[in-house]
Amino acid sequence: MPAQLLDGNAVAQKLLAATREEFAGLDRPPRLVAIRANDDAGSRWYARAQAQHCAANNLEYTLDELGATATREQILAAIVRHNQDETVAAILLHLPLPPRSDYLELVAAIDPRKDAEGAHPVNLGKLLAVGKNGAKDLLVPCTAASAVRLAQEAGAWAGKKAVVVGRSAIVGKPAALLLLGLNATVTVAHSYSDVAAECRAADLIIAATGASGAAWNRYRAKLAQWRNGGGEKPLPPDLSPLIKKEMVKEGATVIDVGVNQIPRALDDHGEPVKNAKGKPEMLYAGDVDFAAVKEIAGYITPPQGGVGPLTNAFLIRNTVAAAFHRRRV
Numbered sequence: 001m002p003a004q005l006l007d008g009n010a011v012a013q014k015l016l017a018a019t020r021e022e023f024a025g026l027d028r029p030p031r032l033v034a035i036r037a038n039d040d041a042g043s044r045w046y047a048r049a050q051a052q053h054c055a056a057n058n059l060e061y062t063l064d065e066l067g068a069t070a071t072r073e074q075i076l077a078a079i080v081r082h083n084q085d086e087t088v089a090a091i092l093l094h095l096p097l098p099p100r101s102d103y104l105e106l107v108a109a110i111d112p113r114k115d116a117e118g119a120h121p122v123n124l125g126k127l128l129a130v131g132k133n134g135a136k137d138l139l140v141p142c143t144a145a146s147a148v149r150l151a152q153e154a155g156a157w158a159g160k161k162a163v164v165v166g167r168s169a170i171v172g173k174p175a176a177l178l179l180l181g182l183n184a185t186v187t188v189a190h191s192y193s194d195v196a197a198e199c200r201a202a203d204l205i206i207a208a209t210g211a212s213g214a215a216w217n218r219y220r221a222k223l224a225q226w227r228n229g230g231g232e233k234p235l236p237p238d239l240s241p242l243i244k245k246e247m248v249k250e251g252a253t254v255i256d257v258g259v260n261q262i263p264r265a266l267d268d269h270g271e272p273v274k275n276a277k278g279k280p281e282m283l284y285a286g287d288v289d290f291a292a293v294k295e296i297a298g299y300i301t302p303p304q305g306g307v308g309p310l311t312n313a314f315l316i317r318n319t320v321a322a323a324f325h326r327r328r329v
């Protein structure tokens with residue numbers, strides 16, 4: 001029987017309703033400030049989406065556009081200004097940052113009480129101290145929280161085996177800590193792991209790698225280098241999803257966090273197949289082979305409407321929670 005779909009939009013609506021109830025009585029709409037120091041199309045799209053989500057949830061949204069040539073000092077000065085501004089509830093930094101800017105240094109400069117994405121070292125550190133009852137009162141990393149909340153829709157994880165594939169500070173590691181808080185037995189797999197073996201033993205798989213997108217980007221860079229006379233022509237990469245049907249135990253729950261921008265196909269010369277206008281045909285793919293894995297999994301996130309919408313809802317929740325807690329102190 002095909003897997004049941006985990007509906008991120010429906011869970012997002014539940015989270016937003018619970019947020020309104022939990023943090024009722026704010027005297028003014030909380031304001032989220034997004035600092036952007038790039039000219040990246042993805043970041044522009046993300047900023048528009050953030051503005052819409054904030055408007056739909058009665059939050060103010062300010063995009064502080066510093067431009068792609070902003071210096072580290074200018075970004076730090078903007079963070080300090082928003083830290084000190086009493087009308088700002090929460091702050092986030094858009095990626096990519098300009099060259100020579102250190103994400104860790106900049107995120108650590110945000111007031112941890114205004115940390116919209118739960119990415120500040122203080123908030124990540126608090127996750128380490130989370131006990132059996134989960135992370136209710138924290139500003140949690142939004143994507144990790146979204147993945148784990150969707151897993152909770154599928155059942156309880158106490159004593160079950162969970163594998164998180166990916167160990168970034170903002171997705172994989174916090175997801176693993178949240179699962180430990182739910183009493184799961186957690187393995188964190190990464191690029192040095194036997195991912196297939198770890199996944200086959202798991203009741204729950206959270207895939208958060210972006211592996212095929214990264215493989216495509218590496219290949220593209222080597223191809224460009226070769227065209228400029230450097231090195232050998234690279235072999236076309238395997239852009240198939242990392243998590244395949246044969247890696248999944250029957251009835252397991254599979255949560256796909258990955259977002260990979262890759263060509264629809266490569267031609268005989270290893271170049272992306274082009275559309276009628278002569279542009280490469282690109283698509284967004286997850287880390288999981290949805291069509292095949294849904295035939296064996298018990299629960300699975302759909303290619304659209306899974307982790308993404310719930311991640312946005314956690315951003316709203318963090319902003320409202322930050323406003324609420326600051327006005328009580």
Ligand code: NAP
Nearest residue numbers: 143166167168171190191208209210211257258259308311
């Ligand atoms: P990241 O910082 O690049 O980390 C990727 C992790 O995946 C690393 O730990 C890496 O291992 C591991 N990995 C890469 N290739 C692998 C392979 N072949 N086998 C096993 N592990 C592999 O990425 P991130 O920021 O955590 O994001 C992960 C994915 O989630 C990306 O696709 C991103 O676009 C997506 N994402 C989605 C949302 C959403 O709302 N849906 C939000 C944020 C991010 P090593 O540490 O060994 O290098």
